[in-house]
Amino acid sequence: MSQIAKRTIMTPGPVEAEPRVLRAMSAPILGQFDPAFTEMMNETMAMLRKLFQTNNHWAYPIDGTSRSGLEAVLTSLIEPGDRVFVPIYGRFGHLLVEICERLEAEVHTIECEWGTVFSEDKVIAEFKKVQPKILACVHGETSTGCLMPLERIGRACRDEDVLFVVDAVATIGGVEFKVDDWFVDAAIGGTQKCLSVPSGMAPITYNSRAEAVINRRKKVERGIATEQDQTQPESTIIRSNYFDLSQLQDYWSPRRLNHHTEATSMIYGLHEGLRVLLEEGLQSRFERHIYHEKALIAGIKAMGLELYVEHEQKLPVVTCVTVPNEIDADAVRSFMLTHFGVEIASSFGPLHGKIWRIGSMGYSCRKENILFALSALEATLLFQGAAIESGKGVQAALRYYEA
Amino acid sequence: MSQIAKRTIMTPGPVEAEPRVLRAMSAPILGQFDPAFTEMMNETMAMLRKLFQTNNHWAYPIDGTSRSGLEAVLTSLIEPGDRVFVPIYGRFGHLLVEICERLEAEVHTIECEWGTVFSEDKVIAEFKKVQPKILACVHGETSTGCLMPLERIGRACRDEDVLFVVDAVATIGGVEFKVDDWFVDAAIGGTQKCLSVPSGMAPITYNSRAEAVINRRKKVERGIATEQDQTQPESTIIRSNYFDLSQLQDYWSPRRLNHHTEATSMIYGLHEGLRVLLEEGLQSRFERHIYHEKALIAGIKAMGLELYVEHEQKLPVVTCVTVPNEIDADAVRSFMLTHFGVEIASSFGPLHGKIWRIGSMGYSCRKENILFALSALEATLLFQGAAIESGKGVQAALRYYEA
Known part of the structure; x- marks a missing residue:
């Protein structure tokens, strides 16, 4: 095949x-x-x-x-x-x-x-x-x-x-x-x-x-x-x-x-x-998901992007990011997939094009994936002229992981 | 696992x-x-x-x-x-x-x-x-x-x-x-x-x-x-x-x-x-199924067993065999699976226990599987005291393949 x-x-x-x-x-x-x-x-x-x-x-x-x-x-x-x-x-x-x-x-x-x-x-x-x-x-x-x-x-x-x-x-x-x-x-x-x-x-x-x-x-x-x-x-x-x-x-x-x-x-x-x-254990697994969610959020925010949902009832395994003004949400996703092989999601109905949804679930929820997703998103946004902080996102996540 | x-x-x-x-x-x-x-x-x-x-x-x-x-x-x-x-x-x-x-x-x-x-x-x-x-x-x-x-x-x-x-x-x-x-x-x-x-x-x-x-x-x-x-x-x-x-x-x-x-x-x-x-081709594949079905039928009959369906509208990929009198159909299937790792099927409702169904489908439909299924069925029936022809089934199939 x-x-x-x-x-x-x-x-x-x-x-x-x-x-x-x-x-x-x-x-x-x-x-x-x-x-x-x-x-x-x-x-x-x-x-x-x-x-x-x-x-x-x-x-x-x-x-x-x-x-x-x-x-x-x-x-x-x-x-x-x-x-x-x-x-x-x-x-x-x-x-x-x-x-x-x-x-x-x-x-x-x-x-x-x-x-x-x-x-x-x-x-x-x-x-x-x-x-x-x-x-x-x-x-x-x-x-x-x-x-x-x-x-x-x-x-x-x-x-x-x-x-x-x-x-x-x-x-x-x-x-x-x-x-x-x-x-x-x-x-x-x-x-x-x-x-x-x-x-x-x-x-x-x-x-x-x-x-x-x-x-x-x-x-x-x-x-x-x-x-x-x-x-x-x-x-x-x-x-x-x-x-x-x-x-x-x-x-x-x-x-x-x-x-x-x-x-x-x-x-x-x-x-x-x-x-x-x-083998991992249910509780350890739940904690792992929250642990990496925090790194992802730190990176997103340090980049200068806004979370769509930030209240207490945020779903730990899905992080929704507001698409900055004048940025084509689908073009960003396509660029990330083509050049980095990194896939993030759009949303449905009224939210299509308004937010990106970044999952951190199961085997995908691990340090290298968080760091690679942040790197790819940042580089893509910079390449497409978005007004974000250069180099800050991945650094924030790394500081979180090294702390 | x-x-x-x-x-x-x-x-x-x-x-x-x-x-x-x-x-x-x-x-x-x-x-x-x-x-x-x-x-x-x-x-x-x-x-x-x-x-x-x-x-x-x-x-x-x-x-x-x-x-x-x-x-x-x-x-x-x-x-x-x-x-x-x-x-x-x-x-x-x-x-x-x-x-x-x-x-x-x-x-x-x-x-x-x-x-x-x-x-x-x-x-x-x-x-x-x-x-x-x-x-x-x-x-x-x-x-x-x-x-x-x-x-x-x-x-x-x-x-x-x-x-x-x-x-x-x-x-x-x-x-x-x-x-x-x-x-x-x-x-x-x-x-x-x-x-x-x-x-x-x-x-x-x-x-x-x-x-x-x-x-x-x-x-x-x-x-x-x-x-x-x-x-x-x-x-x-x-x-x-x-x-x-x-x-x-x-x-x-x-x-x-x-x-x-x-x-x-x-x-x-x-x-x-x-x-x-x-890659095999549809027509070649249909012919392969009929080719091996013939070997299976030759073996079943030479063993002295009867086909449940032998008319023109027999399904080429499933061969139903009448269970001989006084033989426990499920015990035979279980014995074949346990000792030979060969699985054949029972049937449903009124036919349960009355017939065995032998499939010869897709990748399972190949010479060694036909020969192994016949060998296992014959040996199991002999072991359980069924009145069948000893040694005839596999030989008939081999003669068919060598012809």
Whole structure:
């Protein structure tokens, strides 16, 4: 195949994969019912429980990219007409709404200005007015670089018998996220961000409250259902076969009832990525992300650039930078990629061209990448005539690292 | 990670991956908008057109396992109440029905005994009675080892303005399948079978007739829609965001409008798998599959075993063998895997325990694998006391190869 360039990827995903993960993915195929493979599936479940900080039985990946995990959870939980509450503070809150609307949920939203987040009290007060079946919320919003505080919302949901569903795609493995302590009923993670596994799988977890809803909708598919399988569910059927968690559970249990053919090489990658993560330790990993974020911020500011988000609820793994006046944001990104092989991101909708988003996630979150990204950004801006401080950014980061 | 055993995989999928594919998958990550990556996306589309033998513009993979491709196509085409006709001749016909029913289609079926197929005339006569919007059919049914003749059905569908959708998951790249010549409106392939790429992607193609239906349902998602994007579709909205082909088209076009994050390493694998396939040549590849099938059949029969399917519509890439009386089918499979590292498959539902299914697909379809599978099967059956011919199976295959 054509030679694949080696990039320095400083976007909010996909980021550079762990080298050990890439090696694992080149291992030969095992059959999906081979005991060597099902043992790996079980090990993956056990490690996912640690990642999500949960004792939930169910913790396994959906075979698709991150949003497949969002859709699998929401499709399996939501029946037409169900009331869902979504606080929106960026693009991925809108995505949750989009998925719920397509499922014919009655969706209620509140929205705040992009670049800000809600207080927990506000969210709790508003959802109580709506009395939804489900409250769905994004934990880390990569489109704006904000982190929503969630510690107390789940407890309030539990008290009102509301299911609390959290999109932790951007934060899982990089920022503290506690499924059990925070009373999260279902959570969805991503592989291609802080886990540093390639895109293509979405780890999920859910507890017995969510499982009860799913099981009432269970129908084993035609062609493999046996006599003991109920043919008609107690509740409305799940509208998707591929995303039917009640059937996926049977595949991820000792019954191993065939559903799809598990994505072998992606499981190898996820399995190895989780091993790398647990060897480092969750807390050390969270601290590493904050440590390098500080170097990045020091460099950006010393260069004379402004952060788009600088409040307490800044997402540690995504740093948004305001594009200086009269600078073409996309031209800068393209120049950095062409000459330095360094990739940073634009944003979506109203923020496109207004901010750059610099990710510092997983394997990409390391000293040389921070220094190289700052060097490339500074040189590019100087070359394009931006009024920034020459030579200051990298020096500030180096002083931080040497301190 | 724990050492992954090297197996000889002779199932109907997943089969052994091409070594070049596995090496390609260990390449470093590229960003999803990196020109080096989008060029690879375009090359993949061009090669998929050759694989499907089509001039369709749209030919790209869905990020999920094979059934994700089935669901993406059907979800994007079917509106609630639409009439769909499905001729069923095995488990995967039932799967098509299952997906359509969950989409609230009005599904009409005919079913024949497992192990047989319909004549084209029968299918044509029956669908004309129903006057459906869509006729959905499996090309190669791995559950029974049968191949449905499709050459004339598409022409009849076109005359009646019916959309002809074909599940070519098991046949693509291994058995002749001509999208344009056979008037197929939409087709779905699989990676983990005759392509010998790991499970986790589903290549699809569809023509302008199918695209017209999809485009009438188009709605760009909230959070990224711009002013020129229509916010309300002309027709009912597609019920899935993840499987919304109208949005995936925007991502697989020069607009590159972000949807999900493309599964980078799987694209590397598919891209390389298609290169390997086109270097061999489609016709040579089809012939290779038939060549080794003959050796396998010669060996099975010389051993004194019976084929479950021996008629003209036998699927060349899956050979089903009747389990002899008083032999435990699963114990044989387990013994073969444990002692020889050779995997063959059971079947589903009514056929479980009654037949073994031996795949000869893609990279797994080569002389040493055929000989090793026959050796392992014979030795296992002898060890378990089956009344078979000792030493005859492998000799028959060797005579075939030496002739």
